[in-house]
Amino acid sequence: MVLGMMGALFITVSTASIDTGVRKGKLHVHCAAGFFSCTLLAIFYNTALYWLVYNNTKNVSRTLLIVKSLLVGVIVLIIIANESKKVESEGFWSDKDVYIEWIASYTVAAYMYAMGEDVKGFRYQY
Numbered sequence: 001m002v003l004g005m006m007g008a009l010f011i012t013v014s015t016a017s018i019d020t021g022v023r024k025g026k027l028h029v030h031c032a033a034g035f036f037s038c039t040l041l042a043i044f045y046n047t048a049l050y051w052l053v054y055n056n057t058k059n060v061s062r063t064l065l066i067v068k069s070l071l072v073g074v075i076v077l078i079i080i081a082n083e084s085k086k087v088e089s090e091g092f093w094s095d096k097d098v099y100i101e102w103i104a105s106y107t108v109a110a111y112m113y114a115m116g117e118d119v120k121g122f123r124y125q126y
Contacts, residue, residue, distance in 0.1 A: 007039035036104060040075060043111055047072050050118075064114055071111045078104045 014031035017024040047068050054060050082100050 001042075003038045003042035003045070007035045007037075007042060010034035010038060032101065036108075039108055040079075043072065043075065043108070046115065060118065064117055067114050068111065071107055071114065074107050075104070075111075078107065 010031045014028050014035055017027045017031065050060060050065055050068060054062065054065050078100060082104075
């Protein structure tokens with residue numbers, strides 16, 4: 001939960017730095033990297049816990065388990081694609097960088113939607 005909250009803080013600062021009238025590219029890049037690092041670690045942790053709960057109790061949705069696992073696979077492919085790109089010497093973003101960032105953002109959003117589906121019918125048992 002702490003990783004997810006840190007990721008939210010990073011994305012807030014990253015987004016706020018985009019349209020300030022002054023280009024704050026380094027701040028945006030560092031905060032975006034912090035967002036993806038924290039959020040992806042939280043996603044991997046959540047998926048591992050979901051697998052454990054499913055294997056031990058079968059009280060969670062198998063469909064959501066498959067969806068979450070597929071989304072983690074997409075995230076891993078995005079990380080591989082991002083690591084394989086060449087770093088540009090002038091520091092300007094290429095089209096590939098922008099596409100990778102947006103695809104990663106939408107993949108994280110899809111994962112958050114799947115997490116919301118987990119707790120949709122959740123009821124406390126006292």
